Amino acid sequence: MAKAVKKQALGRGLSALLKDPNNDIQSATDKNADKVVGNIVELEMESIDVNPFQPRSNFNDDALQELASSIRELGVIQPITVRKLDFNKYQLVSGERRFRASKLVGLATIPAYIRIANDQESLEMALVENIQRQDLDPIEIALSYQRLIDEIQLTQEKMSERVGKKRSTITNYLRLLRLDPIIQTGIRDGFVSMGHGRALVNVEEKQDQIALYEKIVGENLSVRDTEKAVKEYQEGKTDTNQNDSVSGKNQKKSTSNPDFVIKNLGTFTEYLSAKVDIKASEKGKGKITIPFHSKEEFDRLKKLITGE
Incomplete structure (x- = not known):
């Protein structure tokens, strides 16, 4: 217990340092920056803005309430991460669920790690840390990977190193973005799984994807049944194309x-x-x-x- 009290006292002391206009830290080379960056600091909730780069877009109300109850009983066990914007002004990098749940509880302060980074670094940190630590749905993860490619210019090989995932795993997520938006929404809402999506992505025509998707939902097909249905579709498509390309005496058995x-x-x-x-x-x-x-x-x- 003594350790916990000491840790919180240290956080409050650093908070006072950050609120001193004569010690405004804007870069890692500023005086006292080493005392703040990387340490746990108690920050006022009202001094923190949410991160516009946050990849998570869906927050389950029941899950937030459960987290809020845990925070009410135990406090915030894992500090959030923020970056310094201005004097006594911060932006959330990761930990938005903890931040939102702490607001529900009515906390005035929250433990935080402070980082000093530009917007691109902030985006990369937010995407990488959320992929690693948050329970994002498969489409949100895929979108996060795609943003790392588009906005940070990370290759899949580099991304593999940063997030600690195999390149094939990253590829499987990215391929989900080839699905029709209706099916992507179905994955996000839990009507079908990522396994279903991985099978459907092998169907090139979007209208055929949707037809198979409706069959999966309507008949409650398993992933294995879906793979079989896709295989039958592909074989039927091949046979149809072969029949269309030949006629009369030149027609061959498909x-x-x-x-x-x-x-x-x-x-x-x-x-x-x-x-x-x-x-x-x-x-x-x-x-x-x-x-x-x-x-x-x-x-x-x-x-x-x-x-x-």
């Missing part, structure tokens, strides 16, 4: 790929994060086609395939 191709097609698509077309005979002879739409995409595929 054939599907052998089992070894069908079984492994998803592995190629998942690893390369690209639509892969494989045609093969029962004897094992065939070809693999990998389309690309830009030099950047070509270079990405080359690196994955050759390792160079």
